[in-house]
């Protein structure tokens with residue numbers, strides 16, 4: 001009887017999983033393995049650990065209880081498990097970060113030395129990083145031309161879930177990770193919940209995405225964490241969105257691929273400025289006011305409190321709080337990105353870093369000097385103050401006119417609010433910012 005091992009990483013699903021499908025086609029029995037990689041332990045956060053745990057539980061039950069969990073050094077543990085099952089191969093989906101690539105290199109060497117075949121498969125992006133290059137043969141650093149090529153590219157076929165198969169079972173599994181307190185309103189993780197979310201999204205709400213997605217309270221797909229953990233195939237989501245004519249939505253999925261191909265090409269993007277620019281401030285008091293949602297700017301505070309409660313924000317809210325931190329407060333984007341990494345349920349080195357750098361003006365934005373005015377943005381994307389009222393209850397009683405500028409109320413007429421004063425004046429901050437970076 002022939003046995004192959006599939007190592008799951010950022011592809012915790014059965015549908016459209018090329019590595020798993022190939023193994024089920026080629027071997028009588030498949031050993032499905034997940035290793036809690038010691039090297040990644042420092043990036044764990046309560047929100048993501050909770051989703052990971054749920055995703056692994058769901059995958060295990062879809063595989064008939066056969067998912068083998070191990071903990072430790074990913075190379076040692078994979079080799080040990082493959083040997084125990086007498087597996088001839090170790091197959092997995094190719095990662096993009098510098099860390100993922102290093103460990104793939106180490107696994108490839110260890111497998112070769114052990115006489116085990118090692119192979120990488122696509123599945124983490126719609127178009128694999130490196131497949132699309134500019135005329136000069138390099139990675140794309142500007143989004144629009146990348147998007148044009150991405151749309152024109154012939155994509156691989158979406159695969160189905162493999163039919164029930166023989167999975168190796170009976171090897172000693174590690175205990176699932178224990179999780180600390182996560183955000184109270186976290187969504188449920190795992191492929192089953194993700195597929196339900198996808199079906200609900202495709203059944204209707206996706207049709208108004210183009211028109212509404214920038215509104216602060218609008219419903220967006222909320223599939224980012226499912227895509228991060230690979231509970232959904234980005235290719236399947238993109239193909240099905242385009243079948244419904246949702247071009248704007250597919251374009252957002254292309255931003256994800258764009259970030260991944262940039263990360264693959266520039267592995268230090270998570271730490272180093274893409275276009276260097278100094279002059280960052282490190283100020284614990286200002287940083288803490290931003291983190292706690294106590295800046296005195298209602299829309300910024302609403303978003304920072306939503307982040308804490310739900311581990312998630314829509315794209316417009318992320319843009320506003322990131323611009324406020326880096327441009328109004330002048331604080332290093334790395335401090336903001338680290339806070340997002342702590343709390344976001346979809347926190348992802350590639351997407352997070354690319355977007356933070358884009359907003360901070362050190363990345364691929366062609367207008368790095370732009371600075372969002374939080375009050376004008378709030379009036380435009382939360383015109384009735386519904387979003388602010390939901391997350392900043394101390395302002396709930398204000399009328400629509402005052403809600404985004406509570407400091408304009410007349411102190412002789414209005415009672416004081418239990419709400420902090422502004423920690424910075426936007427107009428002055430914008431002048432400072434432009435002065436600082438020229």
Ligand SMILES: Cc1cc2nc3c(=O)[nH]c(=O)nc-3n(C[C@H](O)[C@H](O)[C@H](O)COP(=O)(O)OP(=O)(O)OC[C@H]3O[C@@H](n4cnc5c(N)ncnc54)[C@H](O)[C@@H]3O)c2cc1C
Pocket residue numbers: 213220221222223224225227228252253254255256257259313314315316318319322340344346347348349351352353355356359
């Ligand atoms: C400062 C900042 C930090 C961010 N950090 C992350 C992160 O750590 N992880 C993450 O997945 N996204 C990140 N984003 C991108 C984006 O905000 C989220 O993907 C999106 O809000 C998630 O909600 P959704 O699934 O409802 O998205 P939708 O609006 O429904 O979009 C569908 C999918 O498209 C992709 N997408 C949408 N916008 C972007 C974008 N700007 N860049 C890359 N992919 C995009 C996501 O996979 C998303 O799930 C960040 C954006 C900013 C401005």
